[in-house]
Amino acid sequence: xxxxxxxxxxxxxxxxxxxxxxxxxxxxxxxxxxxxxxxxxxxxxxxxxxxxxxxxxxxxxxxxxxxxxxxxxxxxxxxxxxxxxxxxxxxxxxxxxxxxxxxxxxxxxxxxxxxxxxxxxxxxxxxxxxxxxxxxxxxxxxxxxxxxxxxxxxxxxxxxxxxxxxxxxxxxxxxxxxxxxxxxxxxxxxxxxxxxxxxxxxxxxxxxxxxxxxxxxxxxxxxxxxxxxxxxxxxxxxxxxxxxxxxxxxxxxxxxxxxxxxxxxxxxxxxxxxxxxxxxxxxxxxxxxxxxxxxxxxxxxxxxxxxxxxxxxxxxxxxxxxxxxxxxxxxxxxxxxxxxxxxxxxxxxxxxxxxxxxxxxxxxxxxxxxxxxxxxxxxxxxxxxxxxxxxxxxxxxxxxxxxxxxxxxxxxxxxx
Amino acid sequence: xxxxxxxxxxxxxxxxxxxxxxxxxxxxxxxxxxxxxxxxxxxxxxxxxxxxxxxxxxxxxxxxxxxxxxxxxxxxxxxxxxxxxxxxxxxxxxxxxxxxxxxxxxxxxxxxxxxxxxxxxxxxxxxxxxxxxxxxxxxxxxxxxxxxxxxxxxxxxxxxxxxxxxxxxxxxxxxxxxxxxxxxxxxxxxxxxxxxxxxxxxxxxxxxxxxxxxxxxxxxxxxxxxxxxxxxxxxxxxxxxxxxxxxxxxxxxxxxxxxxxxxxxxxxxxxxxxxxxxxxxxxxxxxxxxxxxxxxxxxxxxxxxxxxxxxxxxxxxxxxxxxxxxxxxxxxxxxxxxxxxxxxxxxxxxxxxxxxxxxxxxxxxxxxxxxxxxxxxxxxxxxxxxxxxxxxxxxxxxxxxxxxxxxxxxxxxxxxxxxxx
Numbered sequence: 051x052x053x054x055x056x057x058x059x060x061x062x063x064x065x066x067x068x069x070x071x072x073x074x075x076x077x078x079x080x081x082x083x084x085x086x087x088x089x090x091x092x093x094x095x096x097x098x099x100x101x102x103x104x105x106x107x108x109x110x111x112x113x114x115x116x117x118x119x120x121x122x123x124x125x126x127x128x129x130x131x132x133x134x135x136x137x138x139x140x141x142x143x144x145x146x147x148x149x150x151x152x153x154x155x156x157x158x159x160x161x162x163x164x165x166x167x168x169x170x171x172x173x174x175x176x177x178x179x180x181x182x183x184x185x186x187x188x189x190x191x192x193x194x195x196x197x198x199x200x201x202x203x204x205x206x207x208x209x210x211x212x213x214x215x216x217x218x219x220x221x222x223x224x225x226x227x228x229x230x231x232x233x234x235x236x237x238x239x240x241x242x243x244x245x246x247x248x249x250x251x252x253x254x255x256x257x258x259x260x261x262x263x264x265x266x267x268x269x270x271x272x273x274x275x276x277x278x279x280x281x282x283x284x285x286x287x288x289x290x291x292x293x294x295x296x297x298x299x300x301x302x303x304x305x306x307x308x309x310x311x312x313x314x315x316x317x318x319x320x321x322x323x324x325x326x327x328x329x330x331x332x333x334x335x336x337x338x339x340x341x342x343x344x345x346x347x348x349x350x351x352x353x354x355x356x357x358x359x360x361x362x363x364x365x366x367x368x369x370x371x372x373x374x375x376x377x378x379x380x381x382x383x384x385x386x387x388x389x390x391x392x393x394x395x396x397x398x399x400x401x402x403x404x405x406x407x408x409x410x411x412x413x414x415x416x417x418x419x420x421x422x423x424x425x426x427x428x429x430x431x432x433x434x435x436x437x438x439x440x441x442x443x444x445x446x447x448x449x450x451x452x453x454x455x456x457x458x459x460x461x462x463x464x465x466x
Numbered sequence: 467x468x469x470x471x472x473x474x475x476x477x478x479x480x481x482x483x484x485x486x487x488x489x490x491x492x493x494x495x496x497x498x499x500x501x502x503x504x505x506x507x508x509x510x511x512x513x514x515x516x517x518x519x520x521x522x523x524x525x526x527x528x529x530x531x532x533x534x535x536x537x538x539x540x541x542x543x544x545x546x547x548x549x550x551x552x553x554x555x556x557x558x559x560x561x562x563x564x565x566x567x568x569x570x571x572x573x574x575x576x577x578x579x580x581x582x583x584x585x586x587x588x589x590x591x592x593x594x595x596x597x598x599x600x601x602x603x604x605x606x607x608x609x610x611x612x613x614x615x616x617x618x619x620x621x622x623x624x625x626x627x628x629x630x631x632x633x634x635x636x637x638x639x640x641x642x643x644x645x646x647x648x649x650x651x652x653x654x655x656x657x658x659x660x661x662x663x664x665x666x667x668x669x670x671x672x673x674x675x676x677x678x679x680x681x682x683x684x685x686x687x688x689x690x691x692x693x694x695x696x697x698x699x700x701x702x703x704x705x706x707x708x709x710x711x712x713x714x715x716x717x718x719x720x721x722x723x724x725x726x727x728x729x730x731x732x733x734x735x736x737x738x739x740x741x742x743x744x745x746x747x748x749x750x751x752x753x754x755x756x757x758x759x760x761x762x763x764x765x766x767x768x769x770x771x772x773x774x775x776x777x778x779x780x781x782x783x784x785x786x787x788x789x790x791x792x793x794x795x796x797x798x799x800x801x802x803x804x805x806x807x808x809x810x811x812x813x814x815x816x817x818x819x820x821x822x823x824x825x826x827x828x829x830x831x832x833x834x835x836x837x838x839x840x841x842x843x844x845x846x847x848x849x850x851x852x853x854x855x856x857x858x859x860x861x862x863x864x865x866x867x868x869x870x871x872x873x874x875x876x877x878x879x880x881x882x883x884x885x886x887x
Contacts, residue, residue, distance in 0.1 A: 126661030134571065135558050139599035269662045269691050360596060361560070361571025365659070 072264035073281035076115065076257050077289035081209045081296070083163020083341040084156060084402040085251045089293050090317035091403055092244050093300025094310055098229035100248060101297060105230070107252045108290040110446035113439055114417065115282045117424045118258045122265030123275045124433045129262045129416075130359035132423050142359050145419055148412045152255045153352040155405035157387040160348065162398040163341035165391055166314035169398075170334035176392060183388045186345050187381065191366065199346065205339020211332055212295040215324040221302040242457045247403045249450055250410030252293065256348060258420060259355045272433060296320075313399045349387075353380040411454050417447045468528045469590065470552055470575040471599050478509050479530065480537040486519075487511030489531055492577070493518070493549040494586045498640040500625040501585035502550070504577065506543035507531075518543040527577065527584060548636040552586065556629065560660075561589065564644050565626040567652040569659045574598060576621050589627050592620025630664050642671040650676075654683035662688075666695045674700070678707030681716070689716045694724070702731035709785075710736070710757050711867065714743035742860060745830075751837045752830025754870070755851045755861035760784045764792040764800040764821065769813035771803075786864050788847035792817050798857045799825065799850055827852045830860060838868040 079085075092100045118129065125132060130149075134142045161179055168178030189198060235241060261282070270278050300320045304311060311317045318333035325332045353376055357364035363373040370377050390396070421443055424435045435443070470492065478486045491508035507524065508516040520541040525534040535541070550556060552575055563570045573595030576588040590598075594617065597606045610617050628641040645653055645668065657665040657680070669677055669692050681689050681704065693701050693716060705713045705728060717725040717740065729737050739757040746752025760781055762771040771790065775781045790808055792801040801821040827850050828837050840849055841863070848862040 126663045131560075131661075138558055139573070139596060143600060266661060267687075269687060361573065361591060363568065367655075 071278075071281050072261055072268065073115065073119065073278065073283075074285035074288065076261045076264070077111070077282075077285035078206075079254075079257065079344060079347075080111075080252050080289040081206070081292050081340060082156075082160060082251075082344040083166070083337055084159035084406050085293065086209065086296060086337060086340065087159075087163070087166075087311075087314075087317065087399055087402040088244075088247045088251045088406050089296035090300045090304075090320060091311045091399070092248055093297035094304035094316070094320075095244065096241070097301040097305045098226050098298070099233040099235060100244070101226065101230040101294060102233050103245060103248055104252075104290055104294050104297065106446075106449075107249055108286060109442060110249075110449075111253050111286040111290070112283050113442045114253055114420070114446070115257065115261055115286060116279060117420055117435065117439065117443065118262040119265045119270075119278050119282050120275065120433060121420070121424060121430070122262035123270045123272055123278060124430055126266045126269070128266060128355065128358050129259045129420065129423075130355040132429060133419055134359045134361075136423060136426065136429065137419065141419070145415060146356050146359050148415045149255050149259065149355060150352065152409045152412045153348055154383060154387065155408045156254065156256065157345065157348050157352075157383055158390045159402040159405040160341045160344045161387050161391040162396075162401050163337050164345075166398045166402075167334040167338035167341065170314055170318065170330050170337075175398075179388055179391055182342065183345075183384055186342060187384050190346060190350055191377075191380075199343070202339050202343040202346065205335055206343050208332055208336025208339060209292055209296075211321055211324055211336070212292060212299050215299045215321055216295050219299065219302050219323045221298055226298065237456060237460075239457070239460060242453055242460070243404070243407050245453055246410040246450070246457065247406040249453075250408065250413065251406040252290065253413060253446070254409050255413055255416045256351060258416060260347065260351045263351065263354070311399070313397075317399075345384075349380055349383040352383060410450055414447050414451050414454075417443065417450075421447070468577040468579070468584075469595075469598060470557060470577060471595075473527060473531065473577075474553060476531050478507070479532045480540075481525070481532070481534055482536060484537045486533065486537055486540070487517065490516040491551050491553040492586075493543070493545065493551055495549050497550050497624075497629070497637055498643070500623070501578070501580075501587050502624065504584040504586065505549060506545070508551070518545065521584065524584065527579070548634050550629070550637065556589075560630060562628040562630060562641070562645060562656055563591065563622050563626060564628055564648055565622065567648060567656070569656055570622070586624055588621040588623050590619060590621050592618070594619045630660065630668065638667065638671060642668060646672065646676055650679040651683040653680045654685070654688070657688050658685050662691045666692060670696075674703045675707050677704050682708055682712045686716075686719055690719060693720070693728075698727060698731055702728050705740070706732050706736040710739040711743055711754055714740045714753070715748060718744060718748060747831075749834045750830060751828045751832040751834065751849075751851050751863050752860070754834055754837075754867045755830070755863045756786065756867070757861040758784050758786070759791060759848070759850075759859075759862045760787045760789070761791040761793045761859070762817065764794055764817055766817050767813065768808060768811045768815045768817065771808060771817060772813075786848065786862070789862075791850060791859060791862075792820060793859060796856075797859055799827070799852055799859045801825065802850070825850065828863065829854045834863075834868065834870070837863045841865050841868045 121127075121129065121132065127135075130142075130146065133145050137145075161183065164182055165175035165179050168175055265278060300311070300317070303320045303323065304316065309316055309319065314333065314337065315330065318330045321329035321332050354364060356362075356379060357373075357376050362375040364376040365373065368376065391398070391401075421435070421440070423429050425440065427434060473489050473492070476489050478489055480486050487509040488511075489507060490510045492504050493506040493508065494502040495505045496502050504521050504524075506518045506521055508518055510516050517540070519533070520543040523533045523535050523541050525532045533540070556575060557572055560569050560571050562568075570589075570591040572589050572591065574590035575586060576590060578585055578587045594603070594606070597603050607617055628644040629637060630641060657669070660668075665688060669680070672680065677692075681692060684692070693704070696704065705716070708716070713736075717728065720728075729740060732740070742757060743753060743755065748754075760775060762774050766774065775787075775790065787805060789802050789804055791799060792803065794800055801817070802825050803817065803820045807820070826840055826844050826846065828840065830851055830853065837849055840846070846865065848864045849868070850862050851860045852858070853860055
């Protein structure tokens with residue numbers, strides 16, 4: 051074969067790109083529909099005061115996803131497999147219940163994203179949601195959606211427009227730095243819910259399951275694990291750069307103008323400096339692409355995890371008769387999500403954000419199990435967690451538990 | 467029937483009613499038998515390691531676990547190393563159901579008593595086992611009664627399962643012996659569902675031929691994982707046993723240096739076969755053809771041809787023999803005779819009777835779809851592949867390989883196990 055002469059930097063860059071894989075995909079999913087909704091809301095309501103949280107979560111996300119990836123590489127098994135094999139039926143049932151609720155919430159949020167995007171184009175949700183749900187469902191069941199997947203990835207690249215917008219609006223970086231280091235937070239109910247939503251949309255239970263399964267499926271071994279670690283670290287960092295850009299843009303445009311995001315139309319205005327009158331279209335396209343992309347992964351990966359844990363027959367190559375629970379729960383998740391979104395008068399945007407709060411509240415359950423597994427000598431052998439990893443992961447778990455506790459007990463505290 | 471889940475954490479009593487501790491685990495040995503005997507029980511009594519007591523001390527397991535000796539006279543058990551710890555290593559793990567040909571999860575284990583000894587008899591893989599573990603068995607039974615549904619447990623006899631642990635050579639051997647009784651395609655589909663460490667370990671113990679048959683049916687990922695895990699010499703031996711077109715597909719997906727190394731390690735004629743195939747695109751007739759086909763010189767009589775096919779070494783290797791191809795000394799195709807015609811014709815008849823210029827042929831670059839179309843249109847079992855300039859016959863595209871585009875043999879090859887991969 052002819053060897054092309056490439057400059058060294060280009061060669062290194064291409065090598066770097068070839069490493070990227072599941073980690074990047076997983077972390078990009080931070081910026082799915084509920085993600086965009088949450089970051090827009092947080093930016094428009096609290097300005098730059100939540101940026102510090104993004105920094106903290108980036109560290110947390112890298113640490114937690116790295117654990118999941120490492121478990122996948124060492125054991126070659128899925129998270130649900132390991133939970134079942136280590137903790138037995140009762141704990142597995144509890145963990146799968148939490149996962150199911152969290153993922154159902156997120157799936158509802160994705161369909162709410164589709165509904166919002168449709169409404170920006172002036173199409174009723176009663177038209178867009180059932181049609182697209184049916185379309186995606188059939189596509190996934192046919193198991194061959196590689197082309198559609200590429201189109202969806204391209205559509206969701208619209209989120210990059212937030213980076214472009216940051217350069218156009220030229221925010222005051224001094225203020226941003228100041229607010230990041232010395233944020234003004236009052237632990238009000240709304241702020242706590244928002245904090246949890248930001249955590250829950252960035253570090254999700256399903257990302258842990260999905261990443262570990264992808265790494266295990268790729269057959270990554272510990273010799274090739276270094277690349278996976280780079281992939282995960284870079285992917286998380288990149289996903290959160292975009293998250294931060296969404297917050298900065300929303301803060302510099304909407305928050306400044308005193309607009310509080312209530313629905314997709316408000317959030318879309320943040321892109322006006324870049325796209326002018328077309329900002330609604332740009333926002334809607336991005337939202338739709340991101341939502342559909344997540345819909346193509348989320349219900350199926352949830353179904354796989356649950357069936358794996360309980361040993362139900364599973365896989366798209368099985369017939370409906372052989373794997374009734376697999377297909378039944380897959381269709382069930384989609385139908386239930388669609389029905390919830392179609393309830394008349396549902397506040398779509400609020401629903402997207404609250405689903406992510408729910409994610410965060412359920413996350414510690416999964417994190418505790420993952421931490422236990424990643425420290426188990428019988429499971430991980432010589433690749434157990436380092437002290438640093440444990441300290442960071444436990445810290446982020448406690449942060450979530452603490453914030454959740456404040457949320458739950460705040461009404462009581464106010465009574466006193 | 468006694469179930470392990472009902473025994474775990476129950477109190478263990480000695481002959482005089484003293485509590486020895488709580489049941490931690492059961493150990494069985496000779497897992498190759500239909501009903502492996504329980505050889506010891508593990509008891510938690512507060513010490514850091516569970517105490518292992520010889521099974522001969524057990525008086526009863528159900529409804530309560532009692533021993534027939536005094537607490538001070540327990541017979542401690544020394545494990546030799548290949549005992550199977552039921553709770554630790556079997557419960558909640560995945561195993562292969564060799565009858566049902568699928569991967570299942572152990573929800574519970576069934577134990578039976580015979581002649582005052584206890585044996586492991588079966589594996590509960592059904593929903594009722596799950597409900598029992600959750601403590602909902604009685605509730606579910608009442609509901610089933612109310613709905614007039616039969617209460618069905620799904621227990622697989624131990625002889626029909628293969629455990630897939632890979633850290634004990636002896637037990638691994640038992641599993642392999644049970645696995646190889648299945649069809650290669652079934653083994654392959656189970657390998658696809660297994661994690662790659664386990665599938666590698668299981669396949670290491672297969673013979674070259676078993677391994678080759680299984681790999682032919684396996685997905686590209688499993689093929690790659692397995693071949694790269696083998697020693698290069700062994701990998702080359704396995705590749706020789708595979709159909710040349712399958713071996714070529716596999717090598718084409720590998721790193722150039724590795725595939726070159728493996729090719730050099732293969733026997734010369736096998737290497738040559740694969741190299742020819744590697745020259746053509748994967749979805750062309752040349753890429754999917756097999757170079758092993760039955761041929762006889764065109765100047766033979768029927769009798770000579772039959773004799774040749776019976777005695778010739780190369781001819782014996784041909785797995786696919788619906789047609790016999792008539793070649794001249796330069797390996798150019800002169801005609802085709804079906805095996806049926808050959809067998810039913812008079813022995814002294816000349817094969818030149820079947821010479822034909824209009825035989826349906828393809829060239830190596832003909833797309834796979836077109837080969838499939840020809841096979842379907844002319845109701846053929848195989849179509850010869852002819853090099854266009856020299857008219858030399860290179861191989862045949864068989865009907866199953868041609869139809870692979872329409873109906874893939876390994877569904878998995880086209881299906882992601884996990885969405886979004």
